[in-house]
Amino acid sequence: MENAGALGITRPIYLDCHATTPMDPRVLEAMMPFFTEHFGNPASITHAYGWAAEAAVKQARESLATAIAATPEEIIFTSGATEANNLAIKGVAEAYCTQGRHIVTVQTEHSAVLDPCRYLEKLGFEITYLPVQSDGLVDLATLAAALRQDTILVSVMAANNEIGVLQPLAEIGELCRDRGILFHTDAAQAIGKIPLDVQQMPIDLLSMTAHKVYGPKGIGALYVRRRNPRVSLAPQLHGGGHERGRRSGTLATPQIVGFQRAVELAMESGAAEQDRIGKLRDRLWQALAPLPGVSLNGHPIQRLAGNLNISVAGVDGQALLLGLRSVVAVSSGSACSTANPAPSPVLKALGHSDALAYASLRFGLGRFTTEADIDTVAAAVRDTILALKA
Numbered sequence: 379m380e381n382a383g384a385l386g387i388t389r390p391i392y393l394d395c396h397a398t399t400p401m402d403p404r405v406l407e408a409m410m411p412f413f414t415e416h417f418g419n420p421a422s423i424t425h426a427y428g429w430a431a432e433a434a435v436k437q438a439r440e441s442l443a444t445a446i447a448a449t450p451e452e453i454i455f456t457s458g459a460t461e462a463n464n465l466a467i468k469g470v471a472e473a474y475c476t477q478g479r480h481i482v483t484v485q486t487e488h489s490a491v492l493d494p495c496r497y498l499e500k501l502g503f504e505i506t507y508l509p510v511q512s513d514g515l516v517d518l519a520t521l522a523a524a525l526r527q528d529t530i531l532v533s534v535m536a537a538n539n540e541i542g543v544l545q546p547l548a549e550i551g552e553l554c555r556d557r558g559i560l561f562h563t564d565a566a567q568a569i570g571k572i573p574l575d576v577q578q579m580p581i582d583l584l585s586m587t588a589h590k591v592y593g594p595k596g597i598g599a600l601y602v603r604r605r606n607p608r609v610s611l612a613p614q615l616h617g618g619g620h621e622r623g624r625r626s627g628t629l630a631t632p633q634i635v636g637f638q639r640a641v642e643l644a645m646e647s648g649a650a651e652q653d654r655i656g657k658l659r660d661r662l663w664q665a666l667a668p669l670p671g672v673s674l675n676g677h678p679i680q681r682l683a684g685n686l687n688i689s690v691a692g693v694d695g696q697a698l699l700l701g702l703r704s705v706v707a708v709s710s711g712s713a714c715s716t717a718n719p720a721p722s723p724v725l726k727a728l729g730h731s732d733a734l735a736y737a738s739l740r741f742g743l744g745r746f747t748t749e750a751d752i753d754t755v756a757a758a759v760r761d762t763i764l765a766l767k768a
């Protein structure tokens with residue numbers, strides 16, 4: 379509760395880094411000149427204003443490509459991971475529909491993957507929504523068994539936004555590559571946090587976003603492989619032909635520069651930062667694990683360093699949140715999107731009852747989380763659970 383807001387109102391400690399992260403001040407600093415001084419349109423090829431913006435975009439594209447071992451031509455800027463997922467899934471479906479109309483994804487995917495898939499079902503595509511094991515991991519044999527002659531795409535996220543589970547991307551990619559099926563991964567939670575290398579891993583399309591890694595909202599990218607295989611993509615936004623005709627719309631230079639800086643900072647902080655965050659996460663879990671009814675959701679080890687998702691058997695989820703909200707900003711086990719009060723489909727996919735899914739808390743720790751924050755939150759969670767159990 380150390381954060382006094384602009385109006386002097388004490389704000390709760392922010393542990394909701396899977397929803398979004400505060401922008402790193404160094405990112406803002408890098409962006410500023412591109413709002414005012416270097417405001418040109420990167421597509422303006424007739425004057426120096428355009429050239430300056432174009433140079434910045436080129437540099438950002440190179441830097442972001444390098445972060446995942448891709449080439450600059452393989453990066454398409456989008457408004458975020460939602461758009462990148464839509465472009466990947468609908469763009470591949472449209473481009474490959476004469477070869478097949480079957481797509482495989484997973485029940486625990488983000489709605490930005492599930493909803494484009496549901497949309498394609500209405501257009502006559504067939505989608506397989508794979509279950510997960512009780513630890514949240516996809517079973518590779520189950521995945522292999524779901525692949526068919528007419529499967530054109532598999533979409534499995536890199537890191538889950540609720541339980542932090544890291545799916546075995548390399549193994550999934552191999553299964554797809556062997557069968558000539560394209561593999562897309564939603565890496566919104568993973569970029570800058572775990573190593574992603576599209577030369578080492580057979581990933582054909584990869585969605586990214588800046589605002590989960592201390593960058594600005596409203597910017598992301600889709601990586602699309604150009605060699606072995608060369609992925610075809612039908613554009614979903616038509617217009618001025620930007621991004622080699624694959625995504626029209628004036629490039630948001632300040633956001634792109636911010637995205638670049640955010641990912642560069644994350645790469646610099648690297649394993650050391652993840653290690654620090656992981657230790658804080660473990661400290662929180664050690665404080666909460668002994669409490670009555672508390673259990674861990676998701677794989678104990680194979681997950682994001684900043685993620686802790688717990689269920690508390692025998693307490694009311696709403697009361698739990700209510701008891702905590704002045705101390706800590708966290709999200710609960712209800713579907714976080716819009717005003718949807720349904721129990722989290724991710725926790726349901728782990729086999730939880732509605733009540734247990736509701737009585738869940740997702741903690742997302744990040745770069746600016748301190749040990750004092752964790753100790754304050756741990757005490758508040760303990761007091762709230764014990765009060766509700768009494």
Ligand SMILES: *Cc1c(COP(=O)(O)O)cnc(C)c1O
Nearest residue numbers: 458459460488490539566567587
């Ligand atoms: C946040 C998130 C998205 C949506 O990204 P936006 O950039 O906000 O559109 C998609 N997938 C996952 C896994 C996410 O965590």
